[in-house]
Amino acid sequence: MTNDKIIIVKDMLKKFGDFVANDHLNFDVHRGEIFGFLGANGAGKTTAMKILTGLSKPSSGEITVAGYDVYKSGDTIKRNIGYMSQKFSLYEDLTIAENIRLFGGIYGLSRKEIKKRSAKILTQLGIEDMANKLVGSLPLGWKQKIAFSVAIVHDPAIVFLDEPTSGVDPITRRQFWDLIYDAAQRGITIFVTTHYMDEAEYCDRVAILVDGKMIALDSPQQMKKAYKKQNMNDVFVELARGKRFFEKAPNNK
Amino acid sequence: MLPFIFLLPLIQTLILVYAASFDMKEIRLLIIDKDQSTESRNLQQKFIASPFFVTEIRHEASNAQDVIISGEKHAILYIPKDFEKSQKRQESTELQLLIDAVNQQAAGLINAYTNNILRDYSGNLKLEQGLISEKNLSPINVQKRYWYNSSLNYKHFMLPGILVILVTIIGTFLTALNIVREREIGTMEQINVTPIKKWQFMLGKLTPFLIIALFDLSLGLLVGVILFQLPIVGSLVSLFVFALVYLIAAVAMGLLIANEAKTQQQVMFTVFFFFVLFVLMSGIFTPVESMPQWAQAFNHLNPLYYFMRAIRMILLKGSDLGDVVPELISLGILGTVMFGVAVFRYRKLS
Structure with missing residues (x-):
């Protein structure tokens, strides 16, 4: 294990029957960086993330997360990661405080520690007076922010965010990214998938996936320079179009 | 959800226990009395007095089947002409009992109830006619007791x-x-x-x-x-x-x-x-x-x-x-x- 590489993926393949969702992916994620996974819907982002979080088994490949092999040490990895799914997934019929207590407890935090961290989360989000509100009664943007805070309640080495900002307004998205930066400052590695190209600009490095293949991996600045584009959106369009035109068309159809 | 969890069982207990009862009451019985004699009326009285039957008497057998098909009656008891006469002559008589047996459980109960009344009636008859003495009205006398219920x-x-x-x-x-x-x-x-x-x-x-x-x-x-x-x-x-x-x-x-x-x-x-x-x-x-x-x-x-x-x-x-x-x-x-x-x-x- 190399100390500054917190995720090492070699030749990761995931097939569902004949369909190849992840086509021999190779990449590393450095400790402490914000790593973006970009791609259209169905490009294989969520599949890859599920393999890294232990929710799905790869068909083949060598994968190490937080220094542990995903085949052998699934539960150890789980102790060291946080996860926030595309579907909102706190318990809506529990209050904010109860959700924090539940997940804090599952991660083995002591009562005292849970209390301390709850207070910190509530203060950070500015919702001290809403601790006993049912999560189901809150607007989506709030739920997302709370879900993120709960996902890192146990100070994981890495947090995986699967399209965390889909469906929320631009202001909330901005606030959400403030939370992400804050977590990164605390030394938590961020692995985030998105299909918002403006969000890609916030990442230290981004990988672009098209049809299960990784076609680019670099910092946004380098990518824009290499493809001579103003923003990541144009880079993505260029890459995705080229990919479809040159590789997919002659072989498959 | 909470009221659902606690209220439904309550309702279920209340309704199902009553609904799942096998006791039969208010058996709708049609007696067709072709004899119209004192004896046939005595027999009718037995059914009318029973708490299990709602009895109707007719003297014509027309459309007997229809009342069963339509569900108007559960059973028909047919008393033939010469019912009394053959008894006087101490001959055996035949009655006809028709039961709607779509629900065989219910049919069995109707049969049992009807037979009880008929047995009772014919026992009394034999007693009246001095054919048997009270002592051996029934040759085996079983003392039964139902345990636990x-x-x-x-x-x-x-x-x-x-x-x-x-x-x-x-x-x-x-x-x-x-x-x-x-x-x-x-x-x-x-x-x-x-x-x-x-x-x-x-x-x-x-x-x-x-x-x-x-x-x-x-x-x-x-x-x-x-x-x-x-x-x-x-x-x-x-x-x-x-x-x-x-x-x-x-x-x-x-x-x-x-x-x-x-x-x-x-x-x-x-x-x-x-x-x-x-x-x-x-x-x-x-x-x-x-x-x-x-x-x-x-x-x-x-x-x-x-x-x-x-x-x-x-x-x-x-x-x-x-x-x-x-x-x-x-x-x-x-x-x-x-x-x-x-x-x-x-x-x-x-």
Whole structure:
């Protein structure tokens, strides 16, 4: 294990029957960086993330997360990661405080520690007076922010965010990214998938996936320079179009 | 959800116990009296006086079938001409009894009630005619006594059975639905990325439904005692110990089904299938001993069978845990195996 590489993926393949969702992916994620996974819907982002979080088994490949092999040490990895799914997934019929207590407890935090961290989360989000509100009664943007805070309640080495900002307004998205930066400052590695190209600009490095293949991996600045584009959106369009035109068309159809 | 969990069992107990009664009252009987004699009227009186029959007398046999087909009458008793005359001559007489036997259970009861009245009538007749003396009215005199349910109260037999169904719905159905719902809304995925142990999660699901079901059992017993004078002959401790073991099996069954089902719809379908099968085979209506061998063998895998047997033994007979040890052990093994398989089959994948 190399100390500054917190995720090492070699030749990761995931097939569902004949369909190849992840086509021999190779990449590393450095400790402490914000790593973006970009791609259209169905490009294989969520599949890859599920393999890294232990929710799905790869068909083949060598994968190490937080220094542990995903085949052998699934539960150890789980102790060291946080996860926030595309579907909102706190318990809506529990209050904010109860959700924090539940997940804090599952991660083995002591009562005292849970209390301390709850207070910190509530203060950070500015919702001290809403601790006993049912999560189901809150607007989506709030739920997302709370879900993120709960996902890192146990100070994981890495947090995986699967399209965390889909469906929320631009202001909330901005606030959400403030939370992400804050977590990164605390030394938590961020692995985030998105299909918002403006969000890609916030990442230290981004990988672009098209049809299960990784076609680019670099910092946004380098990518824009290499493809001579103003923003990541144009880079993505260029890459995705080229990919479809040159590789997919002659072989498959 | 909370009122649903506590109110429905109450309603279920109240309605089902009454509805599942096999007692027959108000049998609609048509007597066609072609004789119109003193004797035929004597016989009619017997039926009119009986609390079980609502009797109508006609003198014409026309369209007799129609009243049965339309459901207007349950049975027709046909008294032929010369009914009295042949009795005077001390000849034997034939009556015709037609019964709607679509529901064979009801038909059997109508037959038995009618025969009782007729036997009574003909016995008196022989007595009047001096053919027999009072002493040997009936050659064998049986003194019968019904033990454990002396008044043959069908409600006392059914109520424990209904309680079994009730706790099964909570234990199996709610558990399975709860887990699959978590899978549908996504909280399950969130749980699956945590380091929680499989048995911890399963135990966490088991416990609340166990408590709710035991609470509902108490509630049902209370309703039974207050409204149906259900006798609680045995010890409640025995009953609740047995219920606890049963519920582990019932909840484990729910966990097993939830593991395999992907949607709430699949859960509904699967639970319903097993539920109907297990309930009907458990002996709730019909004695298990009269089922074919293969069915009795199958019942060893039917958790409801053990509880159905034990709850009646404990409540009505006053059996204690010692009397139901074989059932308790079998059920315990069944529950442990099912829970074990449920934990084993549970995959912490999305």
